[in-house]
Each structure stands twice: as structure tokens, then as C-alpha cells.
Amino acid sequence: MQITEQRAGPIVVIAVAGRLDHAGAGTFQDHTVKHIKDGVRSMVVDFTGTVFVASMGIRAIIGPAQEMMRAGGRFGITGLSPDLRRLFEISGLLKVFNTYPTLADAVADGVWV
Numbered sequence: 001m002q003i004t005e006q007r008a009g010p011i012v013v014i015a016v017a018g019r020l021d022h023a024g025a026g027t028f029q030d031h032t033v034k035h036i037k038d039g040v041r042s043m044v045v046d047f048t049g050t051v052f053v054a055s056m057g058i059r060a061i062i063g064p065a066q067e068m069m070r071a072g073g074r075f076g077i078t079g080l081s082p083d084l085r086r087l088f089e090i091s092g093l094l095k096v097f098n099t100y101p102t103l104a105d106a107v108a109d110g111v112w113v
Helices: 022-037 055-070 082-090 103-108
Strands: 002-008 011-020 042-046 050-053 074-078 098-100
Touching: 002 022, 002 103, 011 022, 011 055, 011 103, 022 042, 022 055, 042 055, 042 103, 050 055, 050 082, 055 074, 074 103, 098 103
Parallel strands: 011 042, 011 050, 042 074, 074 098
Antiparallel strands: 002 011
16 A cells, blocks of 8 residues: 645645555554644545555544544545445445545535635
8 A cells, every 4th residue: 555645725635555454554544643633624535546445444544534523624535436436335434424536526525624
């Protein structure tokens, strides 16, 4: 797994390439939570380059999303492949997360903190 980041206005975009599995889940969660603790209040996770998300990866996504909600910020997800979208649908996460087809759609969705 490789994590990269960029800014899109006020939004920190965290891109995950490869597999978000047991080996990388802790790294991903630590990376995202650090931003939240540093005051970031707008975050989008981009799964465009992600080929697999394990159950530990899902858990690593839920933690930062909850942390962001407690901090009063916004957390979104973009770039889900059809397979990942199905995984998120089956697990009920499409009802929990704001999901967007593209990063441009996420940025255009109202006011980000």
C-alpha cells in the first residue's frame, strides 16, 4: 500500500494505492488521525488506485471518519471501483460515508470546513 496526499482547497486528499489490508490498516489510520489531531477538518480519501480493502481496512476508515465527526469536520470518499463500491454497499458503509464518483464532485459538494 502507498499513501499520498494533496490539497484541494481546504480539503486534504489522502490517496490509497494498492491494498488496504491488515498490513497497512494501522499506517493508514495513524496517517489520517494525525491530520485530524493537527486541525484538519476536511478530508477525502481517494480509492481510485486501491485494488482491495480488507475488513481491517474498513475498520481503519471508520475510525478517522468518527474522529472527524467528533471534531466537527467533513469526511468523504471518492474513486470507488465497482468492486469496492459493492463492498461498501454490502457492509452498509454507503449509508455512513459521503461518497463521490470523483474528487471534483467531492470538492463541488457544498462548503468544506
